[in-house]
Amino acid sequence: MTQETNIRRHTISVLVDNEPGVLARVIGLFSGRGYNIESLTVAEIDASDSLSRITIVTSGTPMIIEQIKVQLERLVPVHKVKDLTLEGPFIEREMALVKVVANGEKRVESLRIGDVFKARVVDATISSFVFEITGTADDLDRFIDLMQQLGEVDISRTGAAALSRGTSTL
Amino acid sequence: MSSGTILSGAEIVIKALRDQGVDTIFGYPGGAVLPIYDALFKQNQIKHVLVRHEQAAVHAAEGYARSSGKVGVVLVTSGPGATNAVTGLVDALMDSIPIVCLTGQVPTHLIGNDAFQECDTTGITRPATKHNYLVKDVNNLARTLHEAFYVAKNGRPGPVVIDIPKDVQFADGVYRTPGESQPKSYRPQVKPDLNKVEEAVEMLANAKRPIFYVGGGVINAGPVASQLLTQLVRMTGYPCTTTLMGLGAYPAHDQQWLGMLGMHGTYEANLAMHGCDLMVCVGARFDDRVTGKISEFSPGSKKIHIDIDPSNINKNVRVDLPIVGDAAYVLEDMIRIWKARNKRADQVALKAWWDQIAVWRSKDCLRYEKTDKVIKPQYALERLRAAVAGRDDVYISTEVGQHQMWAAQFLPFNKPNRWLTSGGLGTMGYGLPAAIGAQIANPGALCIDVAGEASILMNIQEMATALQYRLPVKVFILNNQWMGMVRQWQELLHGSRYSESYSEALPDFVKLADAFGGVGLRATKVSEVDDVIAEMIATPRPVIVDMCVDQKENCFPMIPGGKAHNEMLLGPADKVSEATPEEGMVLV
Ligand SMILES: Cc1cc2nc3c(=O)[nH]c(=O)nc-3n(C[C@H](O)[C@H](O)[C@H](O)COP(=O)(O)OP(=O)(O)OC[C@H]3O[C@@H](n4cnc5c(N)ncnc54)[C@H](O)[C@@H]3O)c2cc1C
Ligand SMILES: Cc1ncc(C[n+]2csc(CCOP(=O)(O)OP(=O)(O)O)c2C)c(N)n1
Ligand SMILES: [Mg+2]
Numbered sequence: 001m002t003q004e005t006n007i008r009r010h011t012i013s014v015l016v017d018n019e020p021g022v023l024a025r026v027i028g029l030f031s032g033r034g035y036n037i038e039s040l041t042v043a044e045i046d047a048s049d050s051l052s053r054i055t056i057v058t059s060g061t062p063m064i065i066e067q068i069k070v071q072l073e074r075l076v077p078v079h080k081v082k083d084l085t086l087e088g089p090f091i092e093r094e095m096a097l098v099k100v101v102a103n104g105e106k107r108v109e110s111l112r113i114g115d116v117f118k119a120r121v122v123d124a125t126i127s128s129f130v131f132e133i134t135g136t137a138d139d140l141d142r143f144i145d146l147m148q149q150l151g152e153v154d155i156s157r158t159g160a161a162a163l164s165r166g167t168s169t170l
Numbered sequence: 171m172s173s174g175t176i177l178s179g180a181e182i183v184i185k186a187l188r189d190q191g192v193d194t195i196f197g198y199p200g201g202a203v204l205p206i207y208d209a210l211f212k213q214n215q216i217k218h219v220l221v222r223h224e225q226a227a228v229h230a231a232e233g234y235a236r237s238s239g240k241v242g243v244v245l246v247t248s249g250p251g252a253t254n255a256v257t258g259l260v261d262a263l264m265d266s267i268p269i270v271c272l273t274g275q276v277p278t279h280l281i282g283n284d285a286f287q288e289c290d291t292t293g294i295t296r297p298a299t300k301h302n303y304l305v306k307d308v309n310n311l312a313r314t315l316h317e318a319f320y321v322a323k324n325g326r327p328g329p330v331v332i333d334i335p336k337d338v339q340f341a342d343g344v345y346r347t348p349g350e351s352q353p354k355s356y357r358p359q360v361k362p363d364l365n366k367v368e369e370a371v372e373m374l375a376n377a378k379r380p381i382f383y384v385g386g387g388v389i390n391a392g393p394v395a396s397q398l399l400t401q402l403v404r405m406t407g408y409p410c411t412t413t414l415m416g417l418g419a420y421p422a423h424d425q426q427w428l429g430m431l432g433m434h435g436t437y438e439a440n441l442a443m444h445g446c447d448l449m450v451c452v453g454a455r456f457d458d459r460v461t462g463k464i465s466e467f468s469p470g471s472k473k474i475h476i477d478i479d480p481s482n483i484n485k486n487v488r489v490d491l492p493i494v495g496d497a498a499y500v501l502e503d504m505i506r507i508w509k510a511r512n513k514r515a516d517q518v519a520l521k522a523w524w525d526q527i528a529v530w531r532s533k534d535c536l537r538y539e540k541t542d543k544v545i546k547p548q549y550a551l552e553r554l555r556a557a558v559a560g561r562d563d564v565y566i567s568t569e570v571g572q573h574q575m576w577a578a579q580f581l582p583f584n585k586p587n588r589w590l591t592s593g594g595l596g597t598m599g600y601g602l603p604a605a606i607g608a609q610i611a612n613p614g615a616l617c618i619d620v621a622g623e624a625s626i627l628m629n630i631q632e633m634a635t636a637l638q639y640r641l642p643v644k645v646f647i648l649n650n651q652w653m654g655m656v657r658q659w660q661e662l663l664h665g666s667r668y669s670e671s672y673s674e675a676l677p678d679f680v681k682l683a684d685a686f687g688g689v690g691l692r693a694t695k696v697s698e699v700d701d702v703i704a705e706m707i708a709t710p711r712p713v714i715v716d717m718c719v720d721q722k723e724n725c726f727p728m729i730p731g732g733k734a735h736n737e738m739l740l741g742p743a744d745k746v747s748e749a750t751p752e753e754g755m756v757l758v
């Protein structure tokens with residue numbers, strides 16, 4: 001490999017047959033070839049055609065990212081691969097559930113911050129809240145970072161879902 | 171039988187294989203495939219070849235496939251049958267050999283229970299295959315089988331596993347013909363983008379120091395691709411080198427062929443690659459054994475890469491013009507456009523280039539010490555070469571090691587599909603079963619496994635297969651009593667500390683041949699070599715030749731790991747330059 005150091009984050013959208021083993025194939029490809037996975041989400045999007053969309057956030061040099069795309073394309077159950085980062089503007093969202101255990105002023109502060117971030121309270125006890133927050137991965141990072149300063153925190157994140165902007169479809 | 175017929179799963183397997191044109195399968199029975207074996211018993215269109223180890227079933231199928239251009243088919247049982255097959259599957263994956271491997275599985279309701287002889291076959295073989303399937307519903311079986319053949323042979327060929335639980339083999343289901351079974355995805359591009367081909371022709375015509383770098387993909391594309399390649403190379407007058415896997419894609423007797431390139435390739439091929447201004451790679455994958463040190467690989471050239479698999483383009487080496495497509499289609503278009511545009515090579519530049527190549531050639535890099543004191547392995551192969559000269563029906567397989575490289579260097583391959591070797595995985599034990607597969611695909615041909623004494627012991631049990639089916643395969647052992655290739659590396663890079671590379675306690679190969687019911691021959695003196703070779707060829711039965719060769723000979727030329735093409739060792743007098751960089755030491 002030539003010395004390329006410009007490592008960049010890419011969001012890749014993959015349309016696959018929803019069949020047993022397809023996720024293992026994709027994950028195996030990444031681990032077997034030493035590619036990075038920052039997040040990966042998958043769910044069926046078309047029940048009649050039995051298609052799923054996998055959204056992968058990865059990072060690498062342009063040469064690696066190109067390899068990831070063509071390696072994915074040669075998996076038999078893969079229909080289409082789109083590098084959203086390369087192919088124009090796109091929207092990326094992630095959801096997180098964030099539990100904050102805090103009392104007194106810190107508890108109140110967590111509510112205020114939740115408000116600022118448009119997070120929803122989905123569970124509450126005398127000494128805890130669970131917030132539901134949707135945004136970009138960066139938004140979520142910042143929110144979680146603030147919450148961690150207020151109390152003990154438990155987090156569950158979905159990983160990114162992404163679509164290109166405009167009329168184009170996969 | 172028309173489509174829509176109800177058959178048992180086992181019968182569907184047989185019917186689908188027949189509809190795919192399969193006449194031979196290689197296998198080994200067991201509990202989880204008994205229904206399929208029963209269905210095989212009841213018919214006589216498909217011949218089953220009983221091997222003695224499932225790894226050998228796959229290698230035999232590889233030899234069959236590579237020497238015939240057909241898909242090789244394997245049938246093994248669950249658990250240990252499937253795990254034994256894994257090495258063969260990875261071998262086929264690395265070397266682009268089309269294989270369909272059927273594995274038995276425990277009944278569906280027991281999957282996941284650690285049942286007797288259960289293993290997660292699809293899990294284990296996922297990275298070992300191009301694709302794999304677990305068929306849980308007998309009504310999907312026919313479609314899956316047909317799709318497996320499609321996947322195995324289209325695009326970059328490779329092995330496909332179909333895991334079939336035993337209850338599915340017993341169950342009744344609908345049979346579907348191949349025509350009704352197109353896969354939903356996976357449509358590899360075979361026809362090239364013509365604009366790119368036109369660009370390639372322009373680059374070709376303008377080159378001053380061009381070279382064709384040709385690989386196994388041209389063999390994969392069928393004999394017509396080799397003919398087209400030969401035509402294009404001759405039309406241009408340019409030099410051509412082939413990889414280990416590409417041997418035979420271009421006739422070895424032709425003046426424009428520079429020999430094999432790479433780690434043990436010729437001086438002229440490697441220096442021409444290093445110094446060219448245009449490299450036309452056709453169906454090769456810039457393997458590390460070919461490129462040497464990547465950062466110093468052919469630094470001054472423009473590169474065109476023709477390959478059916480986009481993932482092999484820009485993987486190791488950045489190229490200037492990628493052309494995705496089947497080699498035969500691309501070459502055909504290149505020839506057509508070259509002619510239509512009345513292209514002609516720059517004759518002055520070309521003459522200077524050939525003059526330079528002639529200087530490199532005059533090094534005579536494959537020379538070795540001629541002596542009558544000991545049989546040099548190269549000499550034994552030269553005599554074999556002379557003994558088969560002019561024959562069109564000689565199929566050579568190899569094991570892995572020095573003997574493999576010498577076979578590549580010293581035997582002539584003038585046509586495709588006659589050279590069977592494990593290049594990508596480098597699997598010792600490949601050669602004998604591969605020769606068996608080639609012999610079955612080419613009855614009457616002369617099939618020779620050029621072997622090392624260490625490698626041959628890895629699948630020696632296949633002598634019994636050869637005997638059972640009266641296959642007159644020849645095992646030509648270059649017995650140096652060492653794992654010679656390992657010893658050579660220890661000599662070069664580990665201070666000649668020969669850790670565990672001596673072949674202790676070797677069997678008497680002549681008696682061993684005899685024990686199997688074959689014929690054993692031995693040569694210990696130079697004067698015996700020709701007679702032994704003649705007798706081997708004349709014997710219409712399986713033969714093991716114990717050719718007792720020089721124990722110390724090493725294989726040259728050699729580009730040590732991590733070195734560039736122009737840092738080649740030409741003989742024992744050359745030493746690896748002091749600064750064998752650490753990153754070179756870690757390479758294999
Ligand atoms: C001990 C040892 C030493 C070795 N030393 C050397 C050496 O000195 N020199 C050497 O060359 N090799 C050597 N090898 C072999 C080496 O490891 C590789 O296996 C080999 O170089 C790969 O050959 P290839 O590039 O032709 O590709 P292959 O593995 O044959 O791959 C074929 C390529 O063609 C493409 N393709 C497939 N079908 C088509 C089609 N229809 N149309 C177009 N493209 C297609 C594929 O996508 C792939 O890129 C050695 C191996 C061993 C075990
Ligand atoms: C299954 C397997 N195990 C180990 C190796 C590593 N290896 C490569 S060559 C070689 C020695 C082969 O010895 P031999 O068959 O006698 O051939 P020679 O080099 O002496 O010609 C070994 C051990 C391998 N290629 N395959
Ligand atoms: Mg040896």
